[in-house]
Amino acid sequence: MPEMPEVETLRRGLDGLLRGQRILGCQALWPPALVGKSWEHDPWPLEILGSGRRGKLLWLKLEGGMSLAVHLRMTGQLVFVGPDQDRFGAGHPTASLGDNLPDSSTRVVFRLDRGQLFYNDQRKFGRLFLLPPGGLETLPFLQTLGPEILDPPLGPEEFCRRLKAWPGRGIKALLLDQRALAGVGNIYADEALWAAALHPLRPAGGLLEAECRSLQEALVQVLSTSLDHGGSSLRNYVDARGKMGSYMAFAKVFDRQGQPCPRCGAPIVKIRCAGRGTHLCPRCQVAPEA
DNA sequence: CACTTGACCTGTCCGC
DNA sequence: TGCGGACAGGTCAAGT
Secondary structure (H helix, E strand, O other), X not given: OOOHHHHHHHHHHHHHHHOOOEEXXXXXXXXXXXXXXXXXXXXXXXXXXXXEEEOOEXXXXXXXXXXXXXXXXXXXXXXXXXXXXXXXXXXXXXXXXXXXXXXXXXXEEEEEOOEEEEEEEOOOOOEEEEEOOOOHHHOHHHHOOOOOOXXXXXXXXXXXXXXXXXXXXXXXXXXXXXXXOOOOOHHHHXXXXXXXXXXXXXXXXXXXXXXXXXXXXXXXXXXXXXXXXOOOOOOOOOOOOOOOOOHHHHOOOOOOOOOEOOOOOOEXXXXXXXXXXXXXXXXXXXXXXX
């Protein structure tokens, strides 16, 4: 589900809601979601001092140098429900998910000084890591993670160098590979490739200088716009208060197969590429010679 | 080594 | 209405 804009939107929300509160305890309704020995030692209470993110991995900074890291994978959610939670009537357009929690997808519940934090995950792919001081650096995922695109800004030269490091791979497969670049997933890969008018199967090594550059500009544009609109919600994603993101209204190709390309009018098609559903304009995005 | 496929899970949607 | 199959925003292990 969540790619960088969704995870960053969530992090910002959680930071404002949780900073300064203590986690008083935690109840695992589905224990496999919890990874690491630290969970067993009943370390609570622990104060939440702040938050961080790299790629799609999010963490809360806890007292004593500990961290609570979360990877949401496909369907994970972290939703805070305060004691003063606004209660809207059922069916109200801004009714919050929190009104009905816990639900059948709730896997972990954290008890806080003021309110509760629910970890929901329909598909049970996500994981929560409680880590001792220095533990973040030991996570294999973080050790092999490529650079951020927006923060700090990745210069065009370095961007091109990352892509050319895997010259034989299709450009979409590379965008999805977190070792090449951090934070891009299926939605923003399709959107950026359309904006740069590049076919997803083009080998990375064959991209012209100008094509590399326009792909980088497209990624910056797409990711920034999504951040501005609280990310994308296709089916599951919600922010720290249970609200959906609105970026999908701006999507040009993702989940729009059969609709006209906004640039040339040709019908958007959906193919399979790097094992993932892939949306593109067959006229604007010219396939490489086989 | 480089790259692709299957596995991990549950829910939903689509065709018969 | 019911049922089987395909598919879903991510990552890792195993396979080719």
